[in-house]
Amino acid sequence: MAGDDPKLKxxxxxxxxxxxxxxxxxxxxxxxxxxxxxxxxTREVTERGSTYTLCRCGASANKPYCDGSxxxxxxxxxxxxxxxxxxxxxxxxxxxxxxxxxDRDLCVHAGFCGNRVSNVWKMADxxxxxxxxxxxxxxxxxxxxxxxxxxxxxxxxxxxxPVEVSVIPDGPLWVTGGVxxxxxxxxxxxxxxxxTLCRCGxxxxxxxxxxxxxxxGFTG
Numbered sequence: 620m621a622g623d624d625p626k627l628k629x630x631x632x633x634x635x636x637x638x639x640x641x642x643x644x645x646x647x648x649x650x651x652x653x654x655x656x657x658x659x660x661t662r663e664v665t666e667r668g669s670t671y672t673l674c675r676c677g678a679s680a681n682k683p684y685c686d687g688s689x690x691x692x693x694x695x696x697x698x699x700x701x702x703x704x705x706x707x708x709x710x711x712x713x714x715x716x717x718x719x720x721x722d723r724d725l726c727v728h729a730g731f732c733g734n735r736v737s738n739v740w741k742m743a744d745x746x747x748x749x750x751x752x753x754x755x756x757x758x759x760x761x762x763x764x765x766x767x768x769x770x771x772x773x774x775x776x777x778x779x780x781p782v783e784v785s786v787i788p789d790g791p792l793w794v795t796g797g798v799x800x801x802x803x804x805x806x807x808x809x810x811x812x813x814x815t816l817c818r819c820g821x822x823x824x825x826x827x828x829x830x831x832x833x834x835x836g837f838t839g
Contacts, residue, residue: 623639623640624639624799625638625639625640625641625782625796625798625799626638626639626798626799626800626801627641627784627794627798627799627800627801627816628800628801629675629696629698629800629801629802629803629826630696630803631696631803632689632694632695632696632697632803633675633676633685633689633690633694633696633803634672634673634674634675634676634685634689635672635673635674635675635685635792635816635826636670636671636672637670637671637672637673637784638669638670639669640667640668640669641782641783641784641798642664642666642667642781642782642783642784643664643665643666643667643671643673643683643783643784643785643786644661644662644663644664644665644666644783644784644785644786645661645662645665645785645786645787645788646659646660646661646662646785646786646787646793647659647660647662647787647788648660648729648730648731648787651734653734653735655730655733655734655735656729656730656731656761658761659761661785664783671684672684672685673685673784673792673818674686674688674689674818675689675694675696675816675817675818675820675825675826676688676689676692676694676696676820677818677819677820677821677835677837677839678691678692678694678820679839682818682839683786683792683818683839694820696803696820696825696826697825698802698803698804698825698826699823699824699825700802700808700824700825700826700827701724701824702806704809705722705725705765705768705809705811708722708724709721709722709768710722710723712739712740712743713743714742714743714744714745714746714747714752714755715746715747715752716746716747716749716752716771717743717746717752717755717756717769717770717771718769718770718771718773719739719740719743719755719759719767719769720767720768720769720770721740721766721767722766723766724766724824725764725765725766725815725827726764726766726829726830727763727764727766727790727791727815727828727829727830728830728833729761729762729763729764729787729790731758731761731762731763732758732759732762732767733758739755739758739759739767742754742755743755755769756769756776760777760778762813763787763791763793763813763815764791764813764814764815764827764828765811765812765813765814777812777813778812778813780795780796780812780813781795781796782795782796782797782798783795783796783798784798786818787815788839789832789837789838789839790815790818790828790832790837791815791816791817791818791819791828791832792815792816792817792818792828793813793814793815794813794814794815794816795812795813795814796812797810797811797812798810798814800814800816800826802826803826808826808827814827815827815828816828817829817831817832818832818837818839819831819832819835819837821834821835821837
């Protein structure tokens, strides 16, 4: 039934309401000895309820769940996320056997796009080497926001991600699997395989995350 489809609704100056029995879990980056994120560790599912509410003001004492703190602090959840499409905003970086695509508006500074040696933008020119090409693909597929994607022979390639919401510790919500997201004004957020939503309350592109949680020192 349509009413049972996975959906996330943004409440005006309030929380996210997740419906359709979407699993909730924690995903955290595995770091190298040099402080570089390498891959994701997926924790067990913590929520399977048909509907639940998640904090987006950053003040809940029961994170990631909403406890009504948005009303107490007078949270301003005004949305300013771009409303045009990823395809319209992206910048292309052609390589050999791959085209790297990037939308800086969506970046949450998760760090999977680079290491102490190089980054995907510099590596695009070196993808004539299949080892480099494979590394670029792997790095892009670990980008949680989907700011970075790639195409092969003109076709987009996306990692196989489940329908779920994941909490990134001290960071955003990671919504995967094409869950429909509705803004507080009723407009839809572009449906994508991976989207990151602000839960510190500080993003300038609400409801999307813009990486402000790091500067704000958000924990939870």
